[in-house]
Amino acid sequence: xxxxxxxxxxxxxxxxxxxxxAEFFSVYLQKNGHETYVYCSDNxxxxxxxxxxxxxxxxxxxxxxxxxxxxxxxxYNCIKDARKRDFDILLQLGYxxxxxxxxxxxxxxxxITNMDGLEWKRxxxxxxxxxxxxxxxxxxVKSSDYLIADSIGIQNHLQESYSKTSKYIxxxxxxxxxxxxxxxxxxxxxxxxxxxxxARLEPENNIETILDxxxxxxxxxxxLVVGKHDVNKYGSYLAKKFKSHKNIRFLGGIYNQNxxxxxxxxSKLYFHGHxxxxxxxxxxxxxxxxxxxxxxxxxxxxxxxxxxxxxxSDSKEIKETLIKIKDKNNWTTYLENNKVKIANxxxxxxxxxxxxxxxxxxxxxxx
Numbered sequence: 001x002x003x004x005x006x007x008x009x010x011x012x013x014x015x016x017x018x019x020x021x022a023e024f025f026s027v028y029l030q031k032n033g034h035e036t037y038v039y040c041s042d043n044x045x046x047x048x049x050x051x052x053x054x055x056x057x058x059x060x061x062x063x064x065x066x067x068x069x070x071x072x073x074x075x076y077n078c079i080k081d082a083r084k085r086d087f088d089i090l091l092q093l094g095y096x097x098x099x100x101x102x103x104x105x106x107x108x109x110x111x112i113t114n115m116d117g118l119e120w121k122r123x124x125x126x127x128x129x130x131x132x133x134x135x136x137x138x139x140x141v142k143s144s145d146y147l148i149a150d151s152i153g154i155q156n157h158l159q160e161s162y163s164k165t166s167k168y169i170x171x172x173x174x175x176x177x178x179x180x181x182x183x184x185x186x187x188x189x190x191x192x193x194x195x196x197x198x199a200r201l202e203p204e205n206n207i208e209t210i211l212d213x214x215x216x217x218x219x220x221x222x223x224l225v226v227g228k229h230d231v232n233k234y235g236s237y238l239a240k241k242f243k244s245h246k247n248i249r250f251l252g253g254i255y256n257q258n259x260x261x262x263x264x265x266x267s268k269l270y271f272h273g274h275x276x277x278x279x280x281x282x283x284x285x286x287x288x289x290x291x292x293x294x295x296x297x298x299x300x301x302x303x304x305x306x307x308x309x310x311x312x313s314d315s316k317e318i319k320e321t322l323i324k325i326k327d328k329n330n331w332t333t334y335l336e337n338n339k340v341k342i343a344n345x346x347x348x349x350x351x352x353x354x355x356x357x358x359x360x361x362x363x364x365x366x367x
Contacts, residue, residue: 002085005025005090006075007092009040011051012046017281021093021351024172027051030054031053036054038055041061042059059074061074071096090106090109092113095116097136102143103143111145115166141158155168169355170284170351173348186259187259192328195223201235202234207225213318213319214318222247226251226254269292269294270294283304283305292328296311304341
């Protein structure tokens, strides 16, 4: 098959979950004999035409010049290019800024869309934007031949809201098995002597709630906040609010996967405050990295972690958990159970194969 992947800023990954998936899956497709193309922003730092034999198509992206509106122009440019490529399948990752161009999608390829999370629930957006995102979601449902849901919660939402069936395929992760304590020196922390979180600094990720709980607990261990804090007002607000608390360290974005794996592995507690979305990649990576997880209490997180995590709804529960958990090694059952889930359910080999088999099935049905 000739397959195009839309909806990311490009590979190799320098941004987030969809980019990570696109990188793993495109290489897998190529190795399995399928001609694979990934659309990339011309702002992407990797400028080559191929990555591990996967063809890269760089399209003009003015987001760095005009802001969010640039995403719509970038998606338009990608879809416009796809019209001349004679793809058999177009895999769209998300719908936020590409669904308005659905009438321009090429007619030949099968359109498969990963519906991402419930973007219209994100509190960082005002009412008008959230209304638009709900509309964009409906357009993506309408214009796609097949839908993929990365969580049971999203699958239920698509069925209940649109009477649409979808294929459930979550994200993947790799069990981390080679920890190196020397990495900790670069961050001036010690084994099990710090807590942390990794997230985009946005309101629906409950970072303020988590950090309020840290302050209320009087826990003076270093708390590492990994995520770009200088790219939006909310991130700047958080950095300013907690500036006087020297144990709370805003490290910015870290994209060295080995460093992230080691930081998660050697942390005492790992906090995951995400409330919107499906199977969140950073949560799976935390599970794969032997992290003891404290997650926001919602259906998305609980459907993945089950009984093998601690949960919170407010800063008081964060405080109580920080005081309660004395030794990470007392909770090895949680750690081992989560790694088994990654190996059995969320391995990249399993996820990639599920996508490919689904694509083969849809292709055979339509040829």
